[in-house]
Every structure is written in C-alpha cells, then in structure tokens.
Amino acid sequence: MAEALLRIEGLTKHFGGVVASDGISLAVPPGELHALIGPNGAGKTTLIGQLSGEIVPDAGRIRFEGRDITALPIYRRSALGLARSFQITSLFLDFTVLDNVALAVQAHDGHSFRFWRDAREETRLREPARAALARVGLADRSDVVVANLSHGEHRQLEIAMALATSPRMLLLDEPMAGMGPEESARMVKTLGELKQELTILLIEHDMEAVFALADRISVMVYGRVIASDFPDKIRANAEVRQAYLGERETAGGHA
Amino acid sequence: MNVSLDWRNIAVIVVLAVLVALPLYVAVTGDRFMLTLFTRIIILALAAMSLNLILGYGGMMSLGHAAYLGIGGYAVGILAHDGITSGFVQWPIVIAVSALFALVVGSMCLRTRGVYFIMLTLAFAQMAYYIVAGLARYGGDDGLTIYKRSQFAGLIDLSNKVQFYYLCLAFLFGGLYLSRRLINSRFGMVIQGSRSNDRRMQAIGFPTFRYRLAGFVIAGTMCGLAGALLANHTEFVSPAMMYWTRSVDLMVMVILGGMGSLFGPLFGAIALLVFEEALSQVTEYWQIILGPLLLLVVLFARGGIAGLLTSGRHG
Known part of the structure; x- marks a missing residue:
C-alpha cells in the first residue's frame, strides 16, 4: 500500500467506564474514500472528534501525511488540510x-x-x-x-x-442524515465528484450510498474496528453481517 | 453602500443632527443643564458602544465593564491629584492601563463560557472596585475631586463646556466609525462567527481565543477613554462609578437600544438617561417603571429600539 495520508495507531478513549475507542488502528491512503460504518454508539463520531482535535485521546497516535498530529489543536489540523x-x-x-x-x-x-x-x-x-x-x-x-x-x-x-x-482530506460525519431520497441522491453525486480529488473518511448509515461510493469500508462495533476491507469482501463477511446486523437490533433500543 | 431612508436611518440622522446642534439650542435658551445631561449621555453612549462590541457582536456577556470607566477615570484623577494634568501624559496612560487590565482579565475570563464568564468578569470588576476603595491616599470610599481638567497645551479647553461637549461628540463619532469598520472587517467577521458558533469557527481553522481577547481589549480601552472623559466631566471620581450596578446600567443601555446594532447603544443611552431624568422628577422610585419597560423590550422587542425602527420600515 502507498504511504497513508491518515494513519491511526492504537487510538483509545474512555468516557468513565465506557470504552468509546478501543485501540483503533486504521490507514487511509491518498485518494481513497474510506467509509466507516457501524451501529449507533459504536464510537464513530468519537473517532472523528479525535481526528479533528475536539476530543483528546487517552492513548494512541494520529498521523497525517506522516506527521504526528495527536496533540495539535483543532485549528492547526484544519490548517494542515x-x-x-x-x-x-x-x-x-x-x-x-x-x-x-x-x-x-x-x-x-x-x-x-x-x-x-x-x-x-x-x-x-x-x-x-x-x-x-x-x-x-x-x-x-x-x-x-x-x-x-x-x-x-x-x-x-x-x-x-x-x-x-x-482540504486534503474530508472527515464527513453522516452527511446524508435526515435527507430525503432526492437530496440523498444529489449528495451521493456530489461526493462522487469530490472523491476524484480528495481523500475522504465517510461515516454514513445509508448503506446504498456507502457501497456506491466507498473504495474500502471499516466496520466499527463497541469502539473496535472488527473489519476493514473492500466493499465486496465486507458484504460477504459473515462476522460483519452477524455483528453489525445483530448489534443494530439491540442498539436500536437505547440509541 | 446604499443608504435607504428607512425609519432607522431617519432616526440616526435626526439624533446625530440634534447632538451636533445642541450647544446652539443651549446658547439660545441658556439651558446649561441640557448641555451637562447630554455630555453625560454621549460619554456613557461611548461606554455602552464599547460594551456592545463584545456583548452584541462578540457574545461576551461581561458584567464588569464599568471597571474600565473607573480605571480610565482614576488614571486621570490620580495623575491630576499628583500634579500631572497634561492630557498628553494622562490619556496615553489611560489607554495603556485599561488595555492592560482588559488583557489580564480577558486572558483569564475568555477561557470560560456562559455563567462562568459572567461571574469572572464580575469578580474582577469588584476586585478593582475594592482596590480603588482602599486607596486612602486618593480618597478611598469618598472618592477624589479633580481640581483641574486634562490640559492639552491650549489646543482645546476642556473647562469650556461647549468645547468639552464637542470633544466628547468627536469621540462618539470616532467610536461609531471605528466600530463600523471593525465589525465589517475580517476581524469583525471572526468575532461574530465566534458568537454564532465558536466550535465551528475552530473546526474551520480559527484560533478564536486570540481574536476574542483582542476584541475584549479594544472594548476595554474604548471604555477606559470614556472613563477619562467622564472624570473630566464630573471633576470627581469615586469607587461608585465602577460598582457592578454601573456595569448593569451599561448592559441595559445596550439591550434597550439594540444588541449588535451600531447605533443601538446610542439610542439606549439617550432613552435610559432621559427617561431616568424625566421620571426621577416625578418619583424617586423611577426604576419601578424602568423594570417592566425593560421586560417588555426583552420579551417583545429583542432588537431593542434599533430593531423596532428597522422592522417599522415597511409601515
């Protein structure tokens, strides 16, 4: 794999007794649209928060273009792209x-x-x-x-x-949340165009959009990345289907 | 820029024209009291305008803004007491001292938000109040009489009521122009963006703290100058001018006139002080009438007087 634009190593974050990020490691090469899926409460937004600098991780490293940005304030990360x-x-x-x-x-x-x-x-x-x-x-x-x-x-x-x-990289947190079908279709088109020029990390619940856009997909459950692969492989991954869909049913109750 | 003749612009033009022409009226009628009253109104409007910069545009709810009136006033008073009456010395010191105080207070308070910010600004202002009240050499609680107004080498005579009035008016106009430039500049956009959504400001790449602090210092310095004018006007300074209720008065002017509106604080200062003057002749409990009035403004006219005038443009 080419040198990653964004590399996350062992990122960990606790909120009291809850483990929101449990040793997450992830690498996004330049030009990739990497989708992050998982049930509500899996810790996706917490991860984005740590990447953008709003949340300080307890442990682990975040590298952007090879540079350690784990301790940089929000506006400096924005300046880096x-x-x-x-x-x-x-x-x-x-x-x-x-x-x-x-x-x-x-x-x-x-x-x-x-x-x-x-x-x-x-x-x-x-x-x-x-x-x-x-x-x-x-x-x-x-x-x-x-x-x-x-x-x-x-x-x-x-x-x-x-x-x-x-930016060099976009972190998009559910850009299609609450959108109607027409608006969603338009957003998918926009993201499809942006993906030609930018590296994107996309959190999205709309699976149709995710599978249409993503080069690779990571699945998060309970603060862990349980799979990270090409869309076809993710679709076929029995463990993912079981964990993700199973979680989804129970997560719906308290989300 | 288009200047349309809506009610607000008409009101602004009328008010500014009245302010410019007032000494003429006084010369004809001999009503010296009006000149004194309006000198005071203009000075406090300048102070309220400075508060509006951070409160109205920056969303910084300072409950200690009168401290700068006191600091500016005492800088003049103390220097005059010790025999330094030159305005060329006094006023730069006023600017330096109030800017420094704002820098210290702001760099601590602006790390907090909401109620904590309000309480911290209040605490610092009260601290300044008690320090000044403890200055036995400079009158302590009783205050300090200023026997000689600031001297400007004969360029302008502050003891001349009309000259002093126009000096204050020049400061007001200067303050208005400066505020207008500031609000619409890049700096002003950052301050207003930070009021609207500070989290997003940081996410798009602004280190907002330093800009808010700069705004806080600019406002404090402007108010310090108003304090220097006020001290020259009353020829007396006392801790009372920086008591926290004075900060509330400034806040009332801003809210009554219209937060985040350029001319709002001027409208507010005129309304409040004229109202106070008129009602206090009727009853000493004039605040009983002012209270409900303010309630009405907050409930039904969020934009204050300036807002009412703007919404009346279609009428």
Whole structure:
C-alpha cells in the first residue's frame, strides 16, 4: 500500500467506564474514500472528534501525511488540510450562506487581525466561496440567511464549508442524515465528484450510498474496528453481517 | 453602500443632527443643564458602544465593564491629584492601563463560557472596585475631586463646556466609525462567527481565543477613554462609578437600544438617561417603571429600539 495520508495507531478513549475507542488502528491512503460504518454508539463520531482535535485521546497516535498530529489543536489540523463536517448541522445560522463559506475561506487566508477593509467586499474571499457553493449546488442560495435554509441545504452547506478550507482530506460525519431520497441522491453525486480529488473518511448509515461510493469500508462495533476491507469482501463477511446486523437490533433500543 | 431612508436611518440622522446642534439650542435658551445631561449621555453612549462590541457582536456577556470607566477615570484623577494634568501624559496612560487590565482579565475570563464568564468578569470588576476603595491616599470610599481638567497645551479647553461637549461628540463619532469598520472587517467577521458558533469557527481553522481577547481589549480601552472623559466631566471620581450596578446600567443601555446594532447603544443611552431624568422628577422610585419597560423590550422587542425602527420600515 502507498504511504497513508491518515494513519491511526492504537487510538483509545474512555468516557468513565465506557470504552468509546478501543485501540483503533486504521490507514487511509491518498485518494481513497474510506467509509466507516457501524451501529449507533459504536464510537464513530468519537473517532472523528479525535481526528479533528475536539476530543483528546487517552492513548494512541494520529498521523497525517506522516506527521504526528495527536496533540495539535483543532485549528492547526484544519490548517494542515484536515476538514470535518458535523453530524448535527453546525453553521453560523444568523449569517448568509455566502458569509458562512467566506468565513471558511478566510480561516485559511492568513491571520485575521485585519481591522479596516470590508470583508464582504474582498473578492479573494468571496470568489472561492462562490466556487465552493457551486460545487455543492447552492450557488443560487448565496444571499439567503442560513436559518432559512432547508435541512438538505444545510447538509450541502456543511460540505461547502469543509471544501472552502481547501482540504486534503474530508472527515464527513453522516452527511446524508435526515435527507430525503432526492437530496440523498444529489449528495451521493456530489461526493462522487469530490472523491476524484480528495481523500475522504465517510461515516454514513445509508448503506446504498456507502457501497456506491466507498473504495474500502471499516466496520466499527463497541469502539473496535472488527473489519476493514473492500466493499465486496465486507458484504460477504459473515462476522460483519452477524455483528453489525445483530448489534443494530439491540442498539436500536437505547440509541 | 446604499443608504435607504428607512425609519432607522431617519432616526440616526435626526439624533446625530440634534447632538451636533445642541450647544446652539443651549446658547439660545441658556439651558446649561441640557448641555451637562447630554455630555453625560454621549460619554456613557461611548461606554455602552464599547460594551456592545463584545456583548452584541462578540457574545461576551461581561458584567464588569464599568471597571474600565473607573480605571480610565482614576488614571486621570490620580495623575491630576499628583500634579500631572497634561492630557498628553494622562490619556496615553489611560489607554495603556485599561488595555492592560482588559488583557489580564480577558486572558483569564475568555477561557470560560456562559455563567462562568459572567461571574469572572464580575469578580474582577469588584476586585478593582475594592482596590480603588482602599486607596486612602486618593480618597478611598469618598472618592477624589479633580481640581483641574486634562490640559492639552491650549489646543482645546476642556473647562469650556461647549468645547468639552464637542470633544466628547468627536469621540462618539470616532467610536461609531471605528466600530463600523471593525465589525465589517475580517476581524469583525471572526468575532461574530465566534458568537454564532465558536466550535465551528475552530473546526474551520480559527484560533478564536486570540481574536476574542483582542476584541475584549479594544472594548476595554474604548471604555477606559470614556472613563477619562467622564472624570473630566464630573471633576470627581469615586469607587461608585465602577460598582457592578454601573456595569448593569451599561448592559441595559445596550439591550434597550439594540444588541449588535451600531447605533443601538446610542439610542439606549439617550432613552435610559432621559427617561431616568424625566421620571426621577416625578418619583424617586423611577426604576419601578424602568423594570417592566425593560421586560417588555426583552420579551417583545429583542432588537431593542434599533430593531423596532428597522422592522417599522415597511409601515
């Protein structure tokens, strides 16, 4: 395998008595779309949280482009090109769509101790923002206040914001959660296009989308990665089917 | 930028015109009290505007903002007491001291959120209050009379009521212009983004702490200057000007006028102080009327006076 863009080694995180990450090791080579599936409570979002820097692991290492980023603060990881989207939509609701994305562009255009020029009139912020919006199909919604967007549009905007940081790798936490079939199909198309240029780690419950998009799939149960393989192999893996589907039935009760 | 003639812009123009023309009215009628009242209003509007920068735009609920009024005031008072009356010395010291205090307070308080932030800013302000009250050499609890206003080598005479009024007004206009640039700049976008969703700000790559701290220092410095003006205005400083209820007054001005609106604090300061003046002639329990009024604003007019004027644009 080529040198991994993202390499996780023995990542462990406890919350009280609960083991959210139990010695996770995973390698994602450049250009791969790697899907992470598993029942609710398997620790997928906790893993993303540790990768993006919001959660500090108890043990283990995270390497990005060969560099140890385990102890780096959130904004530094973002600067290195690791961008995340949120499972629960996390936007600047009182800003316009374009302002949201322009802010993401600004985050990667030097420091922001600039007190004088009107940021809304800076083309070097607005143009890349418009481009990112066009890629997710939100170009005609630029001037709408985000609070007035539909749920599906919020999800699209989530992706546009991550894109606007010119990332090398996207960490997408259930980008299709709560979407209707039409919106989902559109998102699959968008992700299919992004995958041509970017490395992606995708958490998703929509199995149709996962098997349509993923180059490789890892299955998580109770904080462990129980399998990591090509989609065909995962589909055929009896252990995975049993563990994942079995878990799903019991997990539904307390999720 | 388009300036449409909606109610808010009309109100702004009228208010600013009245402020500019007020000394003329005073000259004609001889109503010196109006000049004193409006000098005070302008100074406190400047202070409220500085609070609005962090409270309205930055979402930083400081309950200790009056401390900067006191620090700015005492810097002038103490220096004057010790014979240093030159404004060219006093005012840079005002700026330095209030910026430093804001830097220390902010670098600790801004690590916390919500109630903890409120309590910490309050605690620091009260600490400053008791320190000042303990300065026996400078009057302690009783305060300190300033016998000579800041001297500016004859360029401007602060003892001249009209000149002083226009100096305060110039500070207000300068503050308004500065705030406007600041809010719309990259820096301002970061501050507002951080109010809206700090977690996301960090996720897209902003080290938000340093920007919020810078905003906190700018606001504190601006309020310190208002304190220097206030000390020159009243020719007296006392610990009472930095008591926590004074911080609440500033907060009331911001909320009443409209949080996160450029002219809101000015509207709020005028409304509160004129209201206070008018009602206190009727009853000394004027706050009984103010309380419910504020409740109504919070319940039904979140945008304050500025918000009401904006929503009335279609009417």
